[in-house]
Amino acid sequence: xxxxxxxxxxxxxxxxxxxxxxxxxxxxxxxxxxxxxxxxxxxxxxxxxxxxxxxxxxxxxxxxxxxxxxxxxxxxxxxxxxxxxxxxxxxxxxxxxxxxxxxxxxxxxxxxxxxxxxxxxxxxxxxxxxxxxxxxxxxxxxxxxxxxxxxxxxxxxxxxxxxxxxxxxxxxxxxxxxxxxxxxxxxxxxxxxxxxxxxxxxxxxxxxxxxxxxxxxxxxxxxxxxxxxxxxxxxxxxxxxxxxxxxxxxxxxxxxxxxxxxxxxxxxxxxxxxxxxxxxxxxxxxxxxxxxxxxxxxxxxxxxxxxxxxxxxxxxxxxxxxxxxxxxx
Amino acid sequence: xxxxxxxxxxxxxxxxxxxxxxxxxxxxxxxxxxxxxxxxxxxxxxxxxxxxxxxxxxxxxxxxxxxxxxxxxxxxxxxxxxxxxxxxxxxxxxxxxxxxxxxxxxxxxxxxxxxxxxxxxxxxxxxxxxxxxxxxxxxxxxxxxxxxxxxxxxxxxxxxxxxxxxxxxxxxxxxxxxxxxxxxxxxxxxxxxxxxxxxxxxxxxxxxxxxxxxxxxxxxxxxxxxxxxxxxxxxxxxxxxxxxxxxxxxxxxxxxxxxxxxxxxxxxxxxxxxxxxxxxxxxxxxxxxxxxxxxxxxxxxxxxxxxxxxxxxxxxxxxxxxxxxxxxxxxxxxxxxxxxxxxxxxxxxxxxxxxxxxxxxxxxxxxxxxxxxxxxxxxxxxxxxxxxxxxxxxxxxxxxxxxxxxxxxxxxxxxxxxxxxxxxxxxxxxxxxxxxxxxxxxxxxxxxxxxxxxxxx
Numbered sequence: 001x002x003x004x005x006x007x008x009x010x011x012x013x014x015x016x017x018x019x020x021x022x023x024x025x026x027x028x029x030x031x032x033x034x035x036x037x038x039x040x041x042x043x044x045x046x047x048x049x050x051x052x053x054x055x056x057x058x059x060x061x062x063x064x065x066x067x068x069x070x071x072x073x074x075x076x077x078x079x080x081x082x083x084x085x086x087x088x089x090x091x092x093x094x095x096x097x098x099x100x101x102x103x104x105x106x107x108x109x110x111x112x113x114x115x116x117x118x119x120x121x122x123x124x125x126x127x128x129x130x131x132x133x134x135x136x137x138x139x140x141x142x143x144x145x146x147x148x149x150x151x152x153x154x155x156x157x158x159x160x161x162x163x164x165x166x167x168x169x170x171x172x173x174x175x176x177x178x179x180x181x182x183x184x185x186x187x188x189x190x191x192x193x194x195x196x197x198x199x200x201x202x203x204x205x206x207x208x209x210x211x212x213x214x215x216x217x218x219x220x221x222x223x224x225x226x227x228x229x230x231x232x233x234x235x236x237x238x239x240x241x242x243x244x245x246x247x248x249x250x251x252x253x254x255x256x257x258x259x260x261x262x263x264x265x266x267x268x269x270x271x272x273x274x275x276x277x278x279x280x281x282x283x284x285x286x287x288x289x290x291x292x293x294x295x296x297x298x299x300x301x302x303x304x305x306x307x308x309x310x311x312x313x314x315x316x317x318x319x320x321x322x323x324x325x326x327x328x329x
Numbered sequence: 330x331x332x333x334x335x336x337x338x339x340x341x342x343x344x345x346x347x348x349x350x351x352x353x354x355x356x357x358x359x360x361x362x363x364x365x366x367x368x369x370x371x372x373x374x375x376x377x378x379x380x381x382x383x384x385x386x387x388x389x390x391x392x393x394x395x396x397x398x399x400x401x402x403x404x405x406x407x408x409x410x411x412x413x414x415x416x417x418x419x420x421x422x423x424x425x426x427x428x429x430x431x432x433x434x435x436x437x438x439x440x441x442x443x444x445x446x447x448x449x450x451x452x453x454x455x456x457x458x459x460x461x462x463x464x465x466x467x468x469x470x471x472x473x474x475x476x477x478x479x480x481x482x483x484x485x486x487x488x489x490x491x492x493x494x495x496x497x498x499x500x501x502x503x504x505x506x507x508x509x510x511x512x513x514x515x516x517x518x519x520x521x522x523x524x525x526x527x528x529x530x531x532x533x534x535x536x537x538x539x540x541x542x543x544x545x546x547x548x549x550x551x552x553x554x555x556x557x558x559x560x561x562x563x564x565x566x567x568x569x570x571x572x573x574x575x576x577x578x579x580x581x582x583x584x585x586x587x588x589x590x591x592x593x594x595x596x597x598x599x600x601x602x603x604x605x606x607x608x609x610x611x612x613x614x615x616x617x618x619x620x621x622x623x624x625x626x627x628x629x630x631x632x633x634x635x636x637x638x639x640x641x642x643x644x645x646x647x648x649x650x651x652x653x654x655x656x657x658x659x660x661x662x663x664x665x666x667x668x669x670x671x672x673x674x675x676x677x678x679x680x681x682x683x684x685x686x687x688x689x690x691x692x693x694x695x696x697x698x699x700x701x702x703x704x705x706x707x708x709x710x711x712x713x714x715x716x717x718x719x720x721x722x723x724x725x726x727x728x729x730x731x732x733x734x735x736x737x738x739x740x741x742x743x744x745x746x747x748x749x750x751x752x753x754x755x756x757x758x759x760x761x762x763x764x765x766x767x768x769x770x771x772x773x774x775x776x777x778x779x780x781x782x783x784x785x786x
Contacts, residue, residue, distance in 0.1 A: 127556055133528060164521025168518065328603075
């Protein structure tokens with residue numbers, strides 16, 4: 001399969017391009033703030049930041065309709081924001097407050113939004129893949145046009161249940177896009193050290209599922225590949241795999257010192273391939289926006305994130321009766 | 330010298346079957362692999378092949394005969410040159426008479442091992458209700474069919490549920506009625522299809538996921554516990570998982586350690602889950618219908634040995650029982666026997682024998698294991714002052730352990746003897762027939778435990 005590059009020939013207005021930029025920047029600033037709150041002891045447990053991978057989810061979500069569902073693993077804050085969930089309720093969940101999406105009972109790894117058809121936020125590596133396949137099954141059962149975007153990482157791609165899902169998805173032609181976010185490290189183990197086949201777009205070959213490798217640091221390339229994949233699903237052709245070549249700048253979680261790679265490796269990606277800088281520069285050079293426009297976007301986002309952090313730290317903890325609610329319907 | 334062709338056992342639990350059709354006649358020459366007859370077991374109609382060469386001498390059991398015991402002679406086979414008249418006269422009397430006209434349920438009832446004891450009426454069934462006799466197997470099928478007719482969002486998936494008509498024939502006829510959109514054969518992929526069912530349930534569909542047996546559900550344990558059961562809590566009530574997982578649980582017969590395990594307490598341990606383990610056909614039907622309508626994940630534990638048993642089932646258009654209510658199936662005053670699933674039958678049998686010795690046992694069928702109806706148990710213990718729990722599961726951290734703890738806490742002052750458990754032995758299930766028998770609790774074990782808490786010998 002050919003690597004997809006930016007397809008800028010598709011007509012796009014400056015507003016939609018600006019939105020891609022703003023959506024990525026919101027995730028970046030949100031995650032930076034979350035990292036800071038973690039350092040202050042206001043966020044506990046495991047906290048997995050999405051910094052560096054923003055183009056993947058923003059590019060993919062740009063193709064969705066309200067009928068589509070999405071599901072991912074525990075590195076989920078960015079996915080929630082891209083799905084349009086209010087940053088305040090995401091941040092308040094991170095701080096374990098009553099105003100959080102799950103009233104503080106889920107935390108960073110377990111967040112959901114029924115309203116946005118965001119089905120988590122799953123803490124077990126790979127478990128979201130059969131579930132996402134089941135969401136796609138529901139679309140087909142109901143006969144609607146919905147597609148389920150099922151995100152997972154290069155680490156999860158070695159889980160057995162992923163292949164059980166591939167088999168059924170192709171067998172039953174389910175409308176599911178498997179988005180493999182290959183950030184090159186499954187916690188501390190590099191792809192080369194853990195995967196016999198490192199081209200994840202080929203992981204569906206024995207199930208006849210087509211796959212594409214995509215530059216996951218290029219939001220337009222992601223969006224274009226995503227559009228193609230969604231069209232494939234909506235046409236009733238069954239599942240499709242998109243391998244997103246991406247990179248995470250931070251450790252696996254906040255407590256990971258990331259000694260398994262060099263500082264230089266990270267710096268090089270940040271300098272040469274950063275999805276936000278790269279795209280912003282391109283927009284300015286292409287005359288789509290001015291530097292001043294981008295600064296205005298930055299200011300606006302900073303204010304939103306500060307407001308979210310304030311909300312999340314000022315909201316009360318859940319009432320003690322919450323301990324026993326939401327166990328049974 | 331002629332040899333006898335014997336009625337074969339064609340499944341681990343088959344004790345008798347119907348000789349549906351002879352495919353050879355007297356005088357036919359057969360060789361190894363020739364199909365001799367069609368035999369209907371409790372699960373399927375099977376072809377029965379010859380092993381030895383020869384000529385069919387005498388057909389001893391005519392086709393259409395039901396209830397032919399395993400190992401009963403059904404024909405004689407003559408060696409080369411031997412004549413039928415020369416062969417020793419075979420007895421035809423052993424086989425029961427053909428019974429083609431009789432309704433199937435009646436025939437099955439005969440073979441049912443259900444003890445012929447008086448069962449207390451279920452207060453949930455309106456007085457004056459008419460009953461029909463039905464196997465647990467058919468009751469389960471009817472429950473699913475009725476709910477699928479009622480609600481388009483209900484569907485069934487699992488291994489062999491559709492075209493094969495169910496590995497244990499529970500889903501017989503459902504494919505024909507509901508089609509392949511709603512009765513779905515899955516690949517052998519428990520982890521995957523369990524997760525898939527859960528995803529569909531998150532979207533609002535109401536899947537019934539059949540595990541061929543619960544032993545295989547261990548492959549899917551993470552999805553059942555972490556995804557189905559915890560998501561409602563973790564989402565602050567935003568997500569529901571209206572799904573039923575069902576299939577046979579516990580020991581079947583001679584299938585050894587990996588295929589003979591009782592998972593009752595495993596699932597009953599988990600908050601967010603509902604767990605049902607019925608014995609009677611009426612409970613199987615009324616509770617499965619309730620489980621399908623329940624907005625929570627429900628574990629429905631059946632028992633292979635019980636599938637073929639026949640019991641009265643209320644003849645009602647829509648018979649739904651409440652989840653979480655135990656039932657006193659035999660009132661008594663001297664000792665409380667608490668049980669669920671197949672062990673309820675054992676308790677009733679023990680109670681009958683104990684009655685002959687002047688001990689009046691009350692038998693409680695828990696029916697639901699989570700939420701556990703401890704009120705009914707505690708009230709009973711306050712009356713009898715003695716309790717014995719009976720189950721096939723291992724003793725450590727069992728349902729019996731939980732009940733003993735609750736009774737010790739809530740009825741301590743009423744107890745005249747320590748709460749006592751009868752369980753399967755604390756060993757993996759052995760294969761050898763004698764050891765398997767030893768590993769499972771018996772009626773005698775129950776009687777012995779009752780006598781011990783009654784201080785009788």
